[in-house]
Amino acid sequence: MKSFWFILLCGVAHLLLSSVAAVDTLGHNQTLTDGQTRVSSGNIFTLGFFSPGNSTYRYVGIWYANVPVQTVIWVANNQNPMNDSSGVLKIAEDGNLVIVNSTGLVWSSGVSIAGNDTSVQMLDSGNLVLSSSSNSTGYLWQSFDHIGNTFLAGMKQGLNLKTGQQWYIQSWKSLNDPSPGDYTDKLENPEFPQLIIRKGDVKQYRIGPWNGIDFIYGGIPLTTGKILYPTMYSDENEVYIVLKTSSQSIIARTFLNETGVLQDYYWNQQMGQWIDVLTMQQDVCKRYNQCGNNGVCDSTASTLCRCLKGFTPKVPQKWQLQDWSDGCVRQTVMNCEKEYGFLKLTNEVNLPDLLQYSVNSSMNLQECQAICLSNCSCSAFSNLQMIGEGSGCALWFGDLVDMRADTDDGVVLYLKLLPSEIDSGGGSKKKRRLVIAVTTSVVLAILVLVPLGWYSRRKARRDLRGGKCFGESMFTTQELGHEEDLELPMYDLFTIKAITANFANSKKIGEGGFGPVYKAELATGQEIAIKRLSKNSRQGLNEFKNEATLIAKLQHRNLVRLLGCCIQDEERILIYEYLPNGSLNSFIFDATHGSVLDWKKRRDIILGIARGLLYLHRDSRLRLIHRDLKASNVLLDNELNPKISDFGMARTFQGEPVEDKTRRVVGTYGYMSPEYAIDGLFSIKSDVFSFGVLLLEIVSGKRNRGFCHPEHDLSLLGHVNDCSLAWNLLNEGKELELVDPMIGEEYPKSEVSRCIQVGLLCVQRHPKDRPTMPAALSMLDTEDILLPHPKEPGFYTERSLHDFSSASDAPMASNEMSVTWIEPR
Ligand SMILES: *[C@@H]1O[C@H](CO)[C@@H](O)[C@H](O)[C@H]1NC(C)=O
Ligand SMILES: *[C@@H]1O[C@H](CO)[C@@H](O)[C@H](O)[C@H]1NC(C)=O
Ligand SMILES: *[C@@H]1O[C@H](CO)[C@@H](O)[C@H](O)[C@H]1NC(C)=O
Ligand SMILES: *[C@@H]1O[C@H](CO)[C@@H](O)[C@H](O)[C@H]1NC(C)=O
Ligand SMILES: *[C@@H]1O[C@H](CO)[C@@H](O)[C@H](O)[C@H]1NC(C)=O
Ligand SMILES: *[C@@H]1O[C@H](CO)[C@@H](O)[C@H](O)[C@H]1NC(C)=O
Ligand SMILES: *[C@@H]1O[C@H](CO)[C@@H](O)[C@H](O)[C@H]1NC(C)=O
Ligand SMILES: *[C@@H]1O[C@H](CO)[C@@H](O)[C@H](O)[C@H]1NC(C)=O
Ligand SMILES: *[C@@H]1O[C@H](CO)[C@@H](O)[C@H](O)[C@H]1NC(C)=O
Numbered sequence: 001m002k003s004f005w006f007i008l009l010c011g012v013a014h015l016l017l018s019s020v021a022a023v024d025t026l027g028h029n030q031t032l033t034d035g036q037t038r039v040s041s042g043n044i045f046t047l048g049f050f051s052p053g054n055s056t057y058r059y060v061g062i063w064y065a066n067v068p069v070q071t072v073i074w075v076a077n078n079q080n081p082m083n084d085s086s087g088v089l090k091i092a093e094d095g096n097l098v099i100v101n102s103t104g105l106v107w108s109s110g111v112s113i114a115g116n117d118t119s120v121q122m123l124d125s126g127n128l129v130l131s132s133s134s135n136s137t138g139y140l141w142q143s144f145d146h147i148g149n150t151f152l153a154g155m156k157q158g159l160n161l162k163t164g165q166q167w168y169i170q171s172w173k174s175l176n177d178p179s180p181g182d183y184t185d186k187l188e189n190p191e192f193p194q195l196i197i198r199k200g201d202v203k204q205y206r207i208g209p210w211n212g213i214d215f216i217y218g219g220i221p222l223t224t225g226k227i228l229y230p231t232m233y234s235d236e237n238e239v240y241i242v243l244k245t246s247s248q249s250i251i252a253r254t255f256l257n258e259t260g261v262l263q264d265y266y267w268n269q270q271m272g273q274w275i276d277v278l279t280m281q282q283d284v285c286k287r288y289n290q291c292g293n294n295g296v297c298d299s300t301a302s303t304l305c306r307c308l309k310g311f312t313p314k315v316p317q318k319w320q321l322q323d324w325s326d327g328c329v330r331q332t333v334m335n336c337e338k339e340y341g342f343l344k345l346t347n348e349v350n351l352p353d354l355l356q357y358s359v360n361s362s363m364n365l366q367e368c369q370a371i372c373l374s375n376c377s378c379s380a381f382s383n384l385q386m387i388g389e390g391s392g393c394a395l396w397f398g399d400l401v402d403m404r405a406d407t408d409d410g411v412v413l414y415l416k417l418l419p420s421e422i423d424s425g426g427g428s429k430k431k432r433r434l435v436i437a438v439t440t441s442v443v444l445a446i447l448v449l450v451p452l453g454w455y456s457r458r459k460a461r462r463d464l465r466g467g468k469c470f471g472e473s474m475f476t477t478q479e480l481g482h483e484e485d486l487e488l489p490m491y492d493l494f495t496i497k498a499i500t501a502n503f504a505n506s507k508k509i510g511e512g513g514f515g516p517v518y519k520a521e522l523a524t525g526q527e528i529a530i531k532r533l534s535k536n537s538r539q540g541l542n543e544f545k546n547e548a549t550l551i552a553k554l555q556h557r558n559l560v561r562l563l564g565c566c567i568q569d570e571e572r573i574l575i576y577e578y579l580p581n582g583s584l585n586s587f588i589f590d591a592t593h594g595s596v597l598d599w600k601k602r603r604d605i606i607l608g609i610a611r612g613l614l615y616l617h618r619d620s621r622l623r624l625i626h627r628d629l630k631a632s633n634v635l636l637d638n639e640l641n642p643k644i645s646d647f648g649m650a651r652t653f654q655g656e657p658v659e660d661k662t663r664r665v666v667g668t669y670g671y672m673s674p675e676y677a678i679d680g681l682f683s684i685k686s687d688v689f690s691f692g693v694l695l696l697e698i699v700s701g702k703r704n705r706g707f708c709h710p711e712h713d714l715s716l717l718g719h720v721n722d723c724s725l726a727w728n729l730l731n732e733g734k735e736l737e738l739v740d741p742m743i744g745e746e747y748p749k750s751e752v753s754r755c756i757q758v759g760l761l762c763v764q765r766h767p768k769d770r771p772t773m774p775a776a777l778s779m780l781d782t783e784d785i786l787l788p789h790p791k792e793p794g795f796y797t798e799r800s801l802h803d804f805s806s807a808s809d810a811p812m813a814s815n816e817m818s819v820t821w822i823e824p825r
Pocket of ligand 5: 116117
């Protein structure tokens with residue numbers, strides 16, 4: 001009896017153990033029925049039965065185990081669905097993986113060499129593999145060889161040159177029907193590989209060719225933040241790309257949807273949704289041959305299509321009506337008797353489609369050029385590879401097809417033209433160089449001398465773009481009176497969307513005057529703050545450029561650092577260092593935080609702000625007036641060091657600081673000096689005024705606007721309902737009544753008193769009475785300087801206070817202002 005129990009227990013244990021161990025495999029004698037699953041060992045992918053969309057049909061497929069939105073990446077019987085749940089997945093007698101239903105075979109892996117010792121395993125890569133225990137030389141069959149609409153890291157896309165086998169992506173018919181749809185994405189032209197998306201046989205979109213390092217995307221910025229990136233493999237047998245993810249833990253896929261749009265998605269765990277980080281065909285210029293033969297598509301130009309230099313619209317009337325389909329023809333018909341030269345197009349267009357072409361990887365550019373000159377139908381040539389200084393030869397014959405403006409991919413194309421056509425039109429902005437005869441050393445505009453791989457290549461390219469936030473055509477720093485390149489990295493919108501989970505509310509850390517601010521993390525782990533300027537904010541392109549240009553040039557420990565920017569589509573985005581403690585606002589005006597700031601800390605903050613402002617006014621290369629200094633624009637770092645931010649309204653001044661008059665009065669009520677609020681006059685002394693207000697707020701812990709002292713019923717700066725002035729307190733020698741109780745009783749009275757006095761000196765009514773920042777700073781810093789007695793400060797009427805207190809943070813244009821300046825009595 002005992003032995004019976006023992007055997008039973010052993011049996012149960014064995015069963016349990018074997019079922020645990022084999023949870024990702026299906027052995028010879030096992031079956032998987034509808035409702036059962038196999039899960040890869042790392043719990044990444046699930047194999048099982050499912051019904052797509054609204055369909056009631058049953059399919060066997062693979063989906064992500066950890067993604068709650070069922071996302072199927074592969075389907076076995078996509079062409080032969082079952083209409084009930086009688087299906088069974090198992091290893092057949094012949095060793096193949098099969099699906100059978102009550103009447104027979106539904107689907108089979110269909111390999112002929114299978115044996116009777118096969119098993120199938122669900123791998124963490126998403127690959128379902130059939131292997132034989134007696135044959136360890138690879139898989140007998142694998143799902144990765146049968147790509148559906150989803151391309152995963154580790155899959156191959158390409159072709160076997162010997163067998164003709166092709167690995168390609170094919171869309172589903174619809175969300176409800178995983179059978180092969182109209183769209184395919186195939187790797188073509190193996191000698192110079194391109195990816196082509198077709199609807200049926202018709203080309204829709206082209207990525208490439210592969211330049212040895214990367215695909216030429218033609219204007220799509222791929223960034224360091226990219227999640228999936230391709231590597232090309234080729235030998236005499238096979239040519240294919242494999243995607244890699246930037247990190248093992250990233251759940252990402254490339255997906256060809258039912259309308260032929262190729263997208264890169266990654267799963268954002270926090271958001272609980274797929275984020276589209278790269279949609280390939282988002283731009284109208286991505287449509288195949290949008291501008292017709294020999295036309296160039298440029299969605300940033302005023303007219304979408306233009307002809308290549310030396311070409312003219314084939315049917316000018318239609319071209320004028322923006323019907324580009326006929327494309328362009330040569331101004332002068334190619335005549336083999338004539339002598340031709342080449343126009344070098346650097347970073348102007350992508351490489352044309354490979355229709356009539358030839359390539360030779362061992363020719364150099366001179367040989368390439370010689371061939372193109374000698375063959376009458378040759379119309380252009382370029383290097384085949386961009387590695388190093390470039391190598392190989394690619395020749396195009398006849399029309400040049402599917403070209404778009406491309407300033408990002410480092411493409412150099414030599415266009416065959418008559419010398420007269422090359423010379424004409426010298427007014428062109430871009431530098432073009434004439435290459436007529438074969439020169440001994442053809443120097444190519446190659447971005448990096450030593451190929452360091454994809455990443456560094458991308459990075460180098462980005463850096464080389466000048467780190468320019470604004471292309472030359474988009475931006476002239478008018479305020480500065482001269483053009484200057486910004487040493488400011490450009491971030492790509494897709495990256496930003498990815499790291500902010502598409503500007504998710506959960507990532508939002510604040511709302512500035514011009515739009516929300518998000519916190520995010522770069523791939524490097526660095527925390528950043530992303531300021532997304534709202535489309536309807538009053539900060540237009542000018543202010544945006546202004547802010548970015550200005551801050552990019554500012555370097556001071558009391559100024560917030562700008563790390564980059566992004567101008568794409570309608571978006572205007574600034575990327576700053578992230579300061580974990582947020583704004584001063586939340587410390588000084590908040591009962592729970594206020595106690596963090598003792599007097600010493602407050603004094604340090606005041607001095608820090610003063611130094612930052614001094615730097616702006618005097619020491620920076622630019623010399624500028626901030627114009628919107630306030631508590632919410634002062635951020636605090638880890639150690640509560642203040643950093644001035646928000647330069648959207650800043651103005652530079654040249655040479656001697658002068659009063660300037662501005663059409664638009666912008667700023668924040670309560671901090672605005674009277675001469676600025678009323679007459680639109682601003683100078684460095686308007687900043688000094690704002691600094692004074694801020695100083696008094698830091699000391700008192702009270703907002704200037706609307707604040708009345710509980711006992712004396714007085715506002716910090718102005719008469720409101722017979723409130724007395726802080727100034728009155730000073731006159732009565734009771735200025736210490738202003739001090740924030742949060743500071744406690746223990747503080748150096750004379751120092752605080754001195755500080756208040758400096759604050760009041762800064763808010764005097766007449767600009768000329770106010771000290772400059774250097775003077776204010778030394779007054780704060782040095783005990784020995786004797787302070788003048790401040791004159792009465794500038795202030796507003798009761799009515800204006802009332803009117804503006806609600807809209808106080810909004811920028812105001814002068815015509816909306818009704819502030820009245822009362823002469824102090
Ligand atoms: C499968 O079943 C056969 C007979 O039904 C048996 O002889 C064989 O040992 C089984 N194999 C496994 C791996 O369980
Ligand atoms: C699913 O069915 C509903 C109602 O019949 C329909 O409105 C919806 O479009 C269907 N969804 C898909 C993806 O076909
Ligand atoms: C499934 O298909 C079979 C054969 O086509 C048919 O006899 C059966 O009625 C179908 N079952 C359902 C539930 O539609
Ligand atoms: C079983 O599958 C076959 C092939 O797909 C199909 O013709 C048949 O109707 C199915 N039978 C049932 C009962 O679903
Ligand atoms: C498997 O096939 C081999 C050779 O064909 C045969 O010797 C062996 O008996 C088979 N095993 C089973 C379990 O069918
Ligand atoms: C073992 O598997 C490999 C790859 O599937 C196949 O090419 C080979 O013919 C198999 N060997 C035997 C002995 O079945
Ligand atoms: C495919 O993707 C594009 C771009 O995101 C989208 O506009 C389109 O609606 C999608 N098609 C389907 C069928 O979901
Ligand atoms: C490529 O160019 C080299 C050098 O000019 C030449 O020897 C070779 O035949 C060419 N190959 C092809 C396929 O044309
Ligand atoms: C020019 O090149 C094309 C394409 O390679 C070829 O078919 C044609 O024969 C060449 N013509 C001459 C004159 O060499």
